[in-house]
Amino acid sequence: MSEDLLLAATDARIEPSGARPISSGRRSLTVLLIVVLIASAWEGAKALFSLPDYKLPHLLAIFAQFGERTQGGSGPIWAVWMVQNAAVTFGEALSGFVLGGLFGCALAILFAASPLFERGLLPYVVGSQTVPILAIAPMVVIALGRLGAPEWLPKAVVAAYLTFFPVTIGMLRGLRSASAESLDLMRSYAATSTQTFVKLRLPTALPYLFTSLKVAATASVVGAIVAELPAGSQHGIGVVILNATQYYNSNPPMLYATVMVAGAVGLCFYGLVVVAERLAVGEQRLRDVG
Amino acid sequence: MNDDGRSTQAEDMFVRPFSAPAAPAPIIMIDRVSKLYETGSGVVTALQDVSLTIAPGEFVSLIGPSGCGKSTLMRLIGDLVQPSAGSIRVKGKSPEQARIDRDYGIVFQAPVLYDWRTVRKNVELPLEVMGRPSELRHTRTQAMLRLVGLSEFGDSYPWQLSGGMQQRVAIARALSFAPSILLMDEPFGALDEITRERMQTELLTIWGDAETDTTVIFVTHSIPEAVFLSDRVVVMSPRPGRIERLVRIDLPRPRDITTRESPRFFELVTEVRECLRAS
Numbered sequence: 001m002s003e004d005l006l007l008a009a010t011d012a013r014i015e016p017s018g019a020r021p022i023s024s025g026r027r028s029l030t031v032l033l034i035v036v037l038i039a040s041a042w043e044g045a046k047a048l049f050s051l052p053d054y055k056l057p058h059l060l061a062i063f064a065q066f067g068e069r070t071q072g073g074s075g076p077i078w079a080v081w082m083v084q085n086a087a088v089t090f091g092e093a094l095s096g097f098v099l100g101g102l103f104g105c106a107l108a109i110l111f112a113a114s115p116l117f118e119r120g121l122l123p124y125v126v127g128s129q130t131v132p133i134l135a136i137a138p139m140v141v142i143a144l145g146r147l148g149a150p151e152w153l154p155k156a157v158v159a160a161y162l163t164f165f166p167v168t169i170g171m172l173r174g175l176r177s178a179s180a181e182s183l184d185l186m187r188s189y190a191a192t193s194t195q196t197f198v199k200l201r202l203p204t205a206l207p208y209l210f211t212s213l214k215v216a217a218t219a220s221v222v223g224a225i226v227a228e229l230p231a232g233s234q235h236g237i238g239v240v241i242l243n244a245t246q247y248y249n250s251n252p253p254m255l256y257a258t259v260m261v262a263g264a265v266g267l268c269f270y271g272l273v274v275v276a277e278r279l280a281v282g283e284q285r286l287r288d289v290g
Numbered sequence: 291m292n293d294d295g296r297s298t299q300a301e302d303m304f305v306r307p308f309s310a311p312a313a314p315a316p317i318i319m320i321d322r323v324s325k326l327y328e329t330g331s332g333v334v335t336a337l338q339d340v341s342l343t344i345a346p347g348e349f350v351s352l353i354g355p356s357g358c359g360k361s362t363l364m365r366l367i368g369d370l371v372q373p374s375a376g377s378i379r380v381k382g383k384s385p386e387q388a389r390i391d392r393d394y395g396i397v398f399q400a401p402v403l404y405d406w407r408t409v410r411k412n413v414e415l416p417l418e419v420m421g422r423p424s425e426l427r428h429t430r431t432q433a434m435l436r437l438v439g440l441s442e443f444g445d446s447y448p449w450q451l452s453g454g455m456q457q458r459v460a461i462a463r464a465l466s467f468a469p470s471i472l473l474m475d476e477p478f479g480a481l482d483e484i485t486r487e488r489m490q491t492e493l494l495t496i497w498g499d500a501e502t503d504t505t506v507i508f509v510t511h512s513i514p515e516a517v518f519l520s521d522r523v524v525v526m527s528p529r530p531g532r533i534e535r536l537v538r539i540d541l542p543r544p545r546d547i548t549t550r551e552s553p554r555f556f557e558l559v560t561e562v563r564e565c566l567r568a569s
Contacts, residue, residue, distance in 0.1 A: 181398045184396065185402060188368060190391075199418070281406075
């Protein structure tokens with residue numbers, strides 16, 4: 001038995017999957033290589049097909065946009081002003097993410113508890129996602145605006161509309177993924193269904209939940225931006241996109257720079273969910289579930 | 291019954307609600323139980339007219355080829371499935387009542403550990419579900435981990451342990467609340483032969499050391515394993531699943547490596563093998 005213990009103790013220290021950790025030097029080299037590749041493809045295409053600036057501006061011109069003065073030279077530089085706008089969008093997306101996440105989980109729990117509800121409601125849930133968000137957003141913005149809701153709320157609702165669906169589907173799958181034997185065990189302990197839910201189904205569902213939360217994180221940013229597009233909004237990436245579209249002919253790099261910021265917000269959000277996942281689920285289980 | 295060497299196999303197959311005064315009252319009585327499964331291609335008879343009585347503290351193995359219903363019989367006793375006909379009494383109660391009274395500890399072929407819980411928390415799980423106070427949970431868990439030789443691994447996670455150690459955690463978990471009946475469904479089936487033999491010896495030690503008189507129902511398809519562990523081996527045959535023979539194992543306890551090398555061990559292994567071949 002003692003050899004058995006020893007073996008296991010050493011086993012634990014070796015990477016069980018056999019995956020070698022990538023060195024940080026190698027990693028930054030790869031990142032740099034990818035950046036160089038994209039940049040050369042961009043500028044190469046521009047040179048090769050002699051694309052004018054209004055079709056494809058120079059990368060440098062796009063980056064220069066971040067240093068431009070706003071409000072005719074009196075305001076902060078564009079990057080700072082953009083961070084303020086991005087923060088507004090991020091706040092809306094986050095509120096929507098939380099709202100949609102909670103609603104999505106609640107639906108999943110309801111469906112898991114009652115197949116009748118699932119059969120009755122799932123078609124509407126799926127149907128809701130085939131309606132273009134561009135059509136829904138103005139309705140929500142106008143309706144909630146009339147009711148005197150604060151400016152961020154309609155955007156959060158639209159973000160939640162895109163968020164809840166992947167959460168419902170992922171969570172439902174997770175809640176149903178407990179093995180028959182682990183359920184038999186709970187049965188043999190004469191556990192109540194609440195105990196089985198809390199001690200078995202919920203922890204089993206966690207990795208699935210986080211997978212769908214990652215999808216939902218980026219979707220909620222899209223939802224918030226789209227909801228900023230209808231008239232009436234003051235701040236946010238969506239407002240800047242409208243603005244940049246208007247001035248596209250005179251200043252094409254601005255739209256590209258704005259899109260880059262939108263992408264960065266999505267990335268940040270995704271990163272936050274990944275960090276939360278590591279904390280909640282743990283390294284090893286992530287590897288097991290894949 | 292298990293200490294009455296003269297009782298014949300034929301007698302054992304009959305239900306005797308109150309058997310000979312010398313023998314203790316049976317803990318499990320299975321009376322003409324059948325189990326049918328509805329499948330896409332019709333009805334399958336998993337078990338037909340099975341009767342068996344098991345004495346308290348007895349170690350009984352169910353052995354037979356796949357499809358003989360040995361797992362089904364174990365699951366019927368444990369109230370994990372319901373019989374189609376016949377009756378089962380456990381400690382004079384229905385299996386359901388026995389389950390509610392937490393009379394069963396179960397060990398499956400896979401350890402089925404909850405991988406988000408440490409070893410200690412896994413062993414504690416049944417006690418937690420049963421609402422035992424935390425102090426008692428702690429001392430029980432400590433004692434169980436000592437029993438299976440994993441005292442130093444309480445704070446490890448299941449994936450940090452070898453297969454044999456994981457199965458020991460599963461056994462510790464099953465015994466943590468001192469159930470009177472231990473149901474084991476091919477618990478060593480996934481282990482290599484060397485670990486497997488060591489685990490068998492350890493199981494007998496644990497079973498002998500347990501503070502209560504634990505009855506074990508052990509499902510296996512390994513003949514030496516069944517012979518080494520059991521007081522009685524129930525030989526089953528398939529299509530439809532039924533009991534073919536009961537073989538009493540009169541090897542002295544405690545059993546160890548010398549037991550495996552004794553001529554009587556080989557005789558009994560041969561006897562069980564021939565029963566299986568005849569079926």
